Amino acid sequence: MTDRARKVLEDALTLSDDERLDLADQLLSSLPSDAEWLSELERRARRALADPGGGEAWDVVERRLAVRVPGR
Numbered sequence: 001m002t003d004r005a006r007k008v009l010e011d012a013l014t015l016s017d018d019e020r021l022d023l024a025d026q027l028l029s030s031l032p033s034d035a036e037w038l039s040e041l042e043r044r045a046r047r048a049l050a051d052p053g054g055g056e057a058w059d060v061v062e063r064r065l066a067v068r069v070p071g072r
Helices: 003-012 017-029 035-050 058-068
Strands: none
């Protein structure tokens, strides 16, 4: 990550949850899209909204990622 991008990230992390969600949406919308990937994202979003309590706890996911991606 460049210094400029790191600064943008630091600034973004000071925003409210709603502001960060809006920013993330705008950033993702600015990228070229693949129709299949967009369809998958929409499917996942619908599933998450249908069951807000579903999914896994962050600490569980974080441990699994730490094993898969050492040094992160």
